[in-house]
Amino acid sequence: MELSAKEIAEKINGIITGKNNIKISGISDLKNARKNQISFILSPKFLKEAEESQAEVIISDSVEKINKKTVIKVKNVRTAYIAVIHLFYPEKKIVDYTSEKAVIGKNFKKGKNVYIDDFVVIKDDVQLGDNVYIGANVCIGNSVKIGNNTKINPLVSIYDGTEIGESVLIHSGTVIGSDGFGFTEDNGKIIKIPQIGFVKIGNGVEIGANCTIDRGSFGPTIINDNVKLDNLVHVAHNVEIGEGTLIAAQTGIAGSTKIGKHCIIGGQVGFVDHITIGNFVKIGSQAGVSKDIPDGAAITGTPARPIKELRRSEAYMMRLEELFKQVNELVKNK
Amino acid sequence: MELSAKEIAEKINGIITGKNNIKISGISDLKNARKNQISFILSPKFLKEAEESQAEVIISDSVEKINKKTVIKVKNVRTAYIAVIHLFYPEKKIVDYTSEKAVIGKNFKKGKNVYIDDFVVIKDDVQLGDNVYIGANVCIGNSVKIGNNTKINPLVSIYDGTEIGESVLIHSGTVIGSDGFGFTEDNGKIIKIPQIGFVKIGNGVEIGANCTIDRGSFGPTIINDNVKLDNLVHVAHNVEIGEGTLIAAQTGIAGSTKIGKHCIIGGQVGFVDHITIGNFVKIGSQAGVSKDIPDGAAITGTPARPIKELRRSEAYMMRLEELFKQVNELVKNK
């Protein structure tokens, strides 16, 4: 597909300065852009990089002119460039198709335009909404419900009883509904606590590759609307993650811990079990969180504490050598 | 299924106080229980929660009476409530079945009542015991042996030569027997050390979702009886994990390290290679273990050290600002 700079400017409500008729065939960042591609700058500090980019047309919400470039000035560069991505990479309509090589259980219900790829296994009493895409070799257990517009990529495993909302995106290798890690002891013998709960995932959730989300011991493990999980995230039994919270890769959340809404959590963070994290909390990468955290806190470190406090403490640690010398001196001269 | 409170009390050897004839159709924790469900309290500190629960019948080993509730008093509440779960969720008998859509190699041997689901691939010289369940899309390499009553969930990959014991439970996405991470250098060139060992898993082992257990470089990587691994655990080549040890999610054990019996290991712990951890060792989450640990130790932190010592050290660190001020004062007044 090709669009002129002018056509793109119109579609994103931008004001164009420079050549209107340049033909554009794609979008990229400044570094990777080729000659017929449009690019964008997130702030004026990328001006020099923009000048050096091969892109001939640049979207910006901060500058109107760039040397030798055509500029499209918009209100919000981030939403504008995402709109342009959608122009060049429109989402494919889901075609109604069930592979002859899929195996579908009893009492199956599905909506309109559902794609079920090869070697999918769907057990009994499963319900899929409209425009659902089930990738190759996905395994879906009994009594699973999946809402409209949800896409499951290849090689995902969804255990019995899982409920998944609308417009959810799940990447390959993720496992949803496996047993929580629950054992007790009786006279020195380890006994498994059967895990009879389930997993409930809201709308607009994205789950990265190779994540694991355990079923509740009793009742649900809950991932609320618009939560975004990166890759290799572990969510234990009966955890609840609040609406709109973002969690980076390799973070793990132990059993029954509750995380609030709109939190931003770094990678490789660990949460102990049975704690409550407030809303709008920010947590630095590799933090170890072992107690309740109030709304709006910004914490990091192990044990996690306010970022400013940790930075001050680190600064003191860097000066320990000096302190030891001073004290040594004082002791000598006593 | 429905049982009366009295019937349940009889099955778990409990003494009932209150209404004998309440009909019960399931079990849940206090919070999630609905009206016709039975619940339980692990200690008297949950009394208030029990009163507020919708459950009409409560199992306990600590109290005999709860306001408006029927109570079943037992000797051990944990084993009693597990027994009740098994009443309502009896384990399904494995049906003898091999999907026409599975592919089975040469010289295959299997016991009684073995279930092999769709799109399973089993290579040559594989042996399965009685009551084995192989979930959909599982891949099993050559010369693999799996003991009685073992269940492999969908989408597990088991490489050539793996030996798995009886009553083992393996969750989706787990990989057993992939190559250990072994390389050497020759004149600046990286050379792979072929990994020709295997993995040996004992009886009663549970392995969570998306774990990775590497084959030995030579000889076996060993997971002994009743070891329980949570999700996303990494076990490197030639590691040995002792009987009855529990390891929480995202922990990693480097090559040839030996972990003792009945240890309890937190999540996101890292072990360096070639160390020995004793029996009955407790290790806190996110610890970094870089040397041998004696029997019975309780350690945490990076580098890991006795928990009490670490806590004291942390307390000192919190007071560093104060110390700097004191020394500053002393230096000034010298």
Add this chain to the structure above:
Amino acid sequence: MELSAKEIAEKINGIITGKNNIKISGISDLKNARKNQISFILSPKFLKEAEESQAEVIISDSVEKINKKTVIKVKNVRTAYIAVIHLFYPEKKIVDYTSEKAVIGKNFKKGKNVYIDDFVVIKDDVQLGDNVYIGANVCIGNSVKIGNNTKINPLVSIYDGTEIGESVLIHSGTVIGSDGFGFTEDNGKIIKIPQIGFVKIGNGVEIGANCTIDRGSFGPTIINDNVKLDNLVHVAHNVEIGEGTLIAAQTGIAGSTKIGKHCIIGGQVGFVDHITIGNFVKIGSQAGVSKDIPDGAAITGTPARPIKELRRSEAYMMRLEELFKQVNELVKNK
């Protein structure tokens, strides 16, 4: 297969001392070796272990005689024992075969001797080189290219547009090309940044089990030649890993970070986004790397700093109690 000690010595250019005619049927390490197997010692400090080993023939580059054993003296014991492994475990030639139970898309091109196992799904416009092995239940998206002599183990997911070089080895459960973790906000609403880049993997790369390598946001995520990744490693969008770098298990690299050539990186290390790590850098396990690191540095800890500096700092911390006492004394006697 059986070879005499003499035959093995000839094949690895070694000088034999002891019995020439001992029949050898395999190779193992000292501990696991059985009677008819050959073994090796990496240095004289394993002499005692060698004497106690059941192996009758020992390869060494440091000693010529071991009590009661036949010794083959070589120039480099590591390359010699690898050569012997290849003698007993020669790499299987890839047979040209496409399972009738695989599903292959349009416009498929493949070289000579390509093995495609059962339940593989290959989408449109895919190209495979010579001697490629695609394991069971592997899913390959549109427009994927895979070079000669590359082996993909079962249950790997490769998304659209991925480019994989020659002689690459990928273990089960790994996901290549899933979406990077990219979101922006518009009036409090989280908006996904469509990830339209791809993944480019060089020659001689090995990727362990259950790794996740995200596609670029724009342009490629790059794994250069001879990079070796252990299990459960996370590589975010637009990361670049330099030639010959080794990364141990469970390490995570955030978006757009660039890692140099010939680095050695421990397990469970975390890298923040948008930093640059030099060449020949060594990083200790569990380090948290949050800024650029120069060529040749050896760092560890969180925040990561030079290993010597960290060790000194740790030593001071161990002595804090003593310091507090001294200061307390000084304050009292002021």
